[in-house]
Amino acid sequence: MTDIAAYALPVIITLSGIMLAFSKKDLFSLFLSGCSDGLKTTAGILPTLIMLVVAVKMLSASGALEAICSVLSPLCVKIGIPEEVLPVVLMRPVSGSGATAMIKELFDNSGPDSAAGRIASVLMGSSDTIIYTLSLYFSHVGAKKTGYALPAAFILMIFCLFVSCFICSIF
Template sequence: MEQIGAAALPVIVGVILLFGFFKDVDVFDAFVSGAKEGIKTTIGLLPTLIGLIVAVNMVKASGLLEALCAICGPLVQGLGVSPEVLPLALLRPVSGSGSSAYTLSLLEQFGPDSEAGKIASVLASSTETTFYAVTVYFGAVGCKKLRYTLPAALAGDCMAVVLSVVTVKFFAQI
């Protein structure tokens, strides 16, 4: 399988070059033009991405995540859910790398077969880093009005949290 992956890129490049040759397209000029456009898009997204990274680091450093977990923890525990999963549910829409690291620490601490490990696994695979996705996609097209997008995406994240817990609890009974 590893050899197939290693051979895939040269084969794809070769097919593109052959296609360009038969269609009489200057492949190199098309590549350079696309690269210039990609750099312009990247430079246009940088301020928004830097703002998002600063905001994520501020949330982590300020203790806001811990404060929210302390407030919501008793409610979550009253519903019969491991309170250790709550930081993941709050962190996932904001930071992909932070939530991945937290998922890994949950799996190391409780094990992948624990309820917390199973909920964390389902939750991490069924949610999106909402703020990052909105930043990149809306920033790429220059759209500044989020209107219904952000509330709908966050509602989807909330449903993913609820359904992750329900799914794990349901399959634990079977």
């Protein structure tokens, strides 16, 4: 399974390489402008990331993260989720950079290949920030009410959490 997954990146890179050779458009300048976009995006999120990584490191060093985990652990055991994942779960719907900082802390403490690390990875890869997306989308059309969008998005996220636990127990 890992072998197939390892194909993904080289295949895509080669594909774009072939396109560079055969297309009549100047794709290489597109490539370069895309690269500098990536540079801008990464530099753009750095200030937020610094604030949130510092905050999460503080949370971890103060023992608050441990306390949160231990409070929530009976609940976790009951529903079959490693307690280390919960900080990521709590942060995921609220802030993307915050979740990145949380998952970095999880990787540093438990390792990316641990059960918790894998579950958090799958959750992270198949969900996005809820609050930000919904508020942006609905405020853009000037809607004050969001109907059942918020509960639906949260149910979806919880579903996603359970599916990622289930899948990680198989693979």
